[in-house]
Amino acid sequence: xxxxxxxxxxxxxxxxxxxxxxxxxxxxxxxxxxxxxxxxxxxxxxxxxxxxxxxxxxxxxxxxxxxxxxxxxxxxxxxxxxxxxxxxxxxxxxxxxxxxxxxxxxxxxxxxxxxxxxxxxxxxxxxxxxxxxxxxxxxxxxxxxxxxxxxxxxxxxxxxxxxxxxxxxxxxxxxxxxxxxxxxxxx
Amino acid sequence: xxxxxxxxxxxxxxxxxxxxxxxxxxxxxxxxxxxxxxxxxxxxxxxxxxxxxxxxxxxxxxxxxxxxxxxxxxxxxxxxxxxxxxxxxxxxxxxxxxxxxxxxxxxxxxxxxxxxxxxxxxxxxxxxxxxxxxxxxxxxxxxxxxxxxxxxxxxxxxxxxxxxxxxxxxxxxxxxxxxxxxxxxxx
DNA sequence: GTCTATAGTGCGATAGAC
DNA sequence: GTCTATCGCACTATAGAC
Numbered sequence: 001x002x003x004x005x006x007x008x009x010x011x012x013x014x015x016x017x018x019x020x021x022x023x024x025x026x027x028x029x030x031x032x033x034x035x036x037x038x039x040x041x042x043x044x045x046x047x048x049x050x051x052x053x054x055x056x057x058x059x060x061x062x063x064x065x066x067x068x069x070x071x072x073x074x075x076x077x078x079x080x081x082x083x084x085x086x087x088x089x090x091x092x093x094x095x096x097x098x099x100x101x102x103x104x105x106x107x108x109x110x111x112x113x114x115x116x117x118x119x120x121x122x123x124x125x126x127x128x129x130x131x132x133x134x135x136x137x138x139x140x141x142x143x144x145x146x147x148x149x150x151x152x153x154x155x156x157x158x159x160x161x162x163x164x165x166x167x168x169x170x171x172x173x174x175x176x177x178x179x180x181x182x183x184x185x186x187x
Numbered sequence: 188x189x190x191x192x193x194x195x196x197x198x199x200x201x202x203x204x205x206x207x208x209x210x211x212x213x214x215x216x217x218x219x220x221x222x223x224x225x226x227x228x229x230x231x232x233x234x235x236x237x238x239x240x241x242x243x244x245x246x247x248x249x250x251x252x253x254x255x256x257x258x259x260x261x262x263x264x265x266x267x268x269x270x271x272x273x274x275x276x277x278x279x280x281x282x283x284x285x286x287x288x289x290x291x292x293x294x295x296x297x298x299x300x301x302x303x304x305x306x307x308x309x310x311x312x313x314x315x316x317x318x319x320x321x322x323x324x325x326x327x328x329x330x331x332x333x334x335x336x337x338x339x340x341x342x343x344x345x346x347x348x349x350x351x352x353x354x355x356x357x358x359x360x361x362x363x364x365x366x367x368x369x370x371x372x373x374x
Numbered sequence: 375g376t377c378t379a380t381a382g383t384g385c386g387a388t389a390g391a392c
Numbered sequence: 393g394t395c396t397a398t399c400g401c402a403c404t405a406t407a408g409a410c
Contacts (some may be wrong), residue, residue: 116303184371
């Protein structure tokens with residue numbers, strides 16, 4: 001038998017979400033999460049930079065998907081069209097686990113620290129988008145604005161999607177709808 | 188002579204910004220800020236909910252200004268026009284102290300925790316905007332989208348403004364420019 | 375105004391995989 | 393032997409409880 005069971009990372013994530021749902025984020029200590037996952041608190045902090053990060057480690061996959069989608073977009077695509085493809089990729093990375101994100105959302109909405117981290121992760125995605133647009137020679141004032149606008153679409157659309165009463169709602173479709181509404185805005 | 192000097196609040200704010208600029212946010216303890224302001228750490232936490240909040244207490248004035256501007260907007264104004272008036276009010280509350288916000292920005296950009304709090308304050312302003320639009324009978328999916336889009340304008344425009352090399356740039360003008368760019372976006 | 379719990383860090387030791 | 397994941401302990405500062 002191995003000295004330790006493999007997959008500490010996944011066990012910690014699952015233990016954390018379960019405990020946060022049962023007793024709340026603040027009322028759960030890192031030591032308790034670690035114990036439930038069969039490791040020590042010191043190991044928790046080796047996997048996650050801080051207590052909150054256990055709920056947000058999925059963002060890396062989204063970043064990668066968006067960057068790849070932008071790099072592969074047609075050369076003549078407009079900035080907004082490129083952002084649309086990046087949003088499609090985000091939907092691809094997120095949209096197949098609505099149950100998980102609904103549970104996670106309950107925890108996040110109950111705690112300000114977690115909301116802060118969520119916004120920071122979204123800001124990081126905006127940076128990825130802006131960098132991807134600049135890579136395609138979109139000049140910086142416009143690249144920044146389109147990137148931030150696309151993240152607004154992601155935030156608003158994601159919220160509609162997790163709050164929706166129907167399982168059948170597709171995240172990708174929702175994001176495209178919101179993007180259409182945004183570019184349709186008039187003063 | 189009074190038992191304590193008046194304006195502990197203002198002294199704490201000033202002491203905090205000075206120390207954060209000199210030695211960095213993380214390297215400064217609450218006890219040091221309190222000592223420089225002539226109070227105890229306990230008093231610091233009576234004035235500010237946590238260590239970070241000392242840099243963000245100005246947000247309340249912005250909230251109030253935006254809410255008032257929206258309530259006073261013409262009855263036939265479009266949602267985007269109402270958001271524009273709210274942005275004008277935000278510029279009014281912020282724009283006259285560019286030096287302060289430039290210094291503050293140096294501190295915030297050097298620390299992730301502070302960036303998280305900043306994003307949370309902006310999200311709070313989005314809530315104010317959405318509520319103000321709903322008050323004017325703008326239905327909720329649109330109210331939310333316009334509110335979040337306006338905060339995108341505020342974020343992008345504020346950043347251009349503090350980063351500008353010229354003292355003469357006006358925040359209100361900048362926000363109007365960015366709002367125009369956003370509603371001008373096409374797919 | 376003091377006391378305490380918890381988050382988070384640094385470092386050395388350990389045990390297995392390769 | 394090297395590399396990696398873990399433990400265990402000592403330690404500081406925040407933040408809240410008493």
